[in-house]
Amino acid sequence: MKKLTFCIVVFFAFAKAVLAQETNAPYIFTDLINLEATPVISQGNTGTCWSFSTSSFLESEIERLTGKKVDLSEMYTVRNTYPIKSENYVMRQGKAQFSEGGLAHDVINSVSRFGLVPVDAYSGLAPTENRHNHAEMVAVIQAMLDTYIENPGRTLSKKWKPAVNAVLDIYLGEQLTQFSYNSKEYTPQSFASAMKIHPDNYVSLTSFIQAPFYDSFILNIPDNFSNGSFYNLPLDAFMQSIDDALDKGFTLTLDCDVSELSFSSKQGVAVIPKQSENAKLAVLGPEKEKMITQQYRQDEFENFNTTDDHLMHITGKAKDQYGNIYYKVKNSWGTDTNRTKYDGYIYMSVSYMRLKSISVLMHKDALSKSIAKKIKL
Numbered sequence: 001m002k003k004l005t006f007c008i009v010v011f012f013a014f015a016k017a018v019l020a021q022e023t024n025a026p027y028i029f030t031d032l033i034n035l036e037a038t039p040v041i042s043q044g045n046t047g048t049c050w051s052f053s054t055s056s057f058l059e060s061e062i063e064r065l066t067g068k069k070v071d072l073s074e075m076y077t078v079r080n081t082y083p084i085k086s087e088n089y090v091m092r093q094g095k096a097q098f099s100e101g102g103l104a105h106d107v108i109n110s111v112s113r114f115g116l117v118p119v120d121a122y123s124g125l126a127p128t129e130n131r132h133n134h135a136e137m138v139a140v141i142q143a144m145l146d147t148y149i150e151n152p153g154r155t156l157s158k159k160w161k162p163a164v165n166a167v168l169d170i171y172l173g174e175q176l177t178q179f180s181y182n183s184k185e186y187t188p189q190s191f192a193s194a195m196k197i198h199p200d201n202y203v204s205l206t207s208f209i210q211a212p213f214y215d216s217f218i219l220n221i222p223d224n225f226s227n228g229s230f231y232n233l234p235l236d237a238f239m240q241s242i243d244d245a246l247d248k249g250f251t252l253t254l255d256c257d258v259s260e261l262s263f264s265s266k267q268g269v270a271v272i273p274k275q276s277e278n279a280k281l282a283v284l285g286p287e288k289e290k291m292i293t294q295q296y297r298q299d300e301f302e303n304f305n306t307t308d309d310h311l312m313h314i315t316g317k318a319k320d321q322y323g324n325i326y327y328k329v330k331n332s333w334g335t336d337t338n339r340t341k342y343d344g345y346i347y348m349s350v351s352y353m354r355l356k357s358i359s360v361l362m363h364k365d366a367l368s369k370s371i372a373k374k375i376k377l
Helices: 002-022 049-066 074-091 104-114 135-150 160-171 188-194 235-247 276-282 294-302 350-356 369-374
Strands: 030-034 179-181 184-186 202-206 216-218 229-232 252-256 310-319 325-330 345-349 357-363
Touching: 030 325, 049 074, 049 104, 049 252, 049 310, 049 357, 074 104, 074 135, 074 160, 104 188, 104 202, 104 357, 135 160, 179 188, 184 188, 202 235, 235 252, 235 310, 235 350, 235 357, 235 369, 294 350, 310 345, 325 350, 345 350, 350 357
Parallel strands: 202 229
Antiparallel strands: 030 310, 179 184, 202 357, 216 229, 252 310, 252 357, 310 325, 325 345
16 A cells, blocks of 8 residues: 555656646756856857857866866957858859858867967957947958959969958058066967967867768868868767767857757757747746757758757756756857856756767867777877
């Protein structure tokens, strides 16, 4: 009799939990891993999430490696990347994307060539500005480049490079060669070295079946103008690598699709409900989620339902009131309470990460020994 009573109690407790989950009881998150990160800021009216997310990641790396809290200049990287984008666009005679977008490895490439600087040394804002807006600047540069590509003088002028740099100087500021920080003099290269940021230590991972697993390949997505390579892992190994990194105290940069109705910055949640018609309801409270296989992930990528929309910074893990696991992801859309619920963070479900992540960038020491061996690091 006692056993029967116990079973009945357990059954009704389980039924109550299931019913609550299916009726969208509000999310209650409990952080499980919450790694150090600098405060959330806004990328303004720009498409430079790639620089904001990866700069945030490097700020966490600097604190992990040195114990120092540094606010890096996102715009220093942007300023040094536009001439490279411009050259790619011109030399491909306009048959390439010229936009504000980029990827995490573009920041690492910039560190390798141009170093790092703190935001106090290079804000990318005019004295009267307090918010980034690159719409006019990008339109001006592209119009210039298109004119040079049309070649009205019959011979491509070599003036286009200094012309692009002049525009960037006006809108973002001139390039730095030396600056003072905390009463010390640095070059951008010596500052990166002092912060212990060494570009060779960082790797990009992805998971798609068009290339062999455990090899590197160039991922053909529009923002990969620099032809960056990614190590390709099976989906389960890709997800395990994210978990391993967080467990070891390493954060990651994330490139993902945020175009789904079930991604809500306002509610601070990103999920993949089992019933797609429940997308808007699913951001209000937990629902059963779709199981994401490698093939389904691939199909959604190849039919363009999954695209590289946005980059963010993975800083931890959490669980909801039913024990479901989520990744804690730092966004760069500010902390306005009308736009975000959790101070600029998003709680992203495992299903969402499995389906909508494009890639991650991490320190190579965050990899497990078995994965590092398989990809020959």
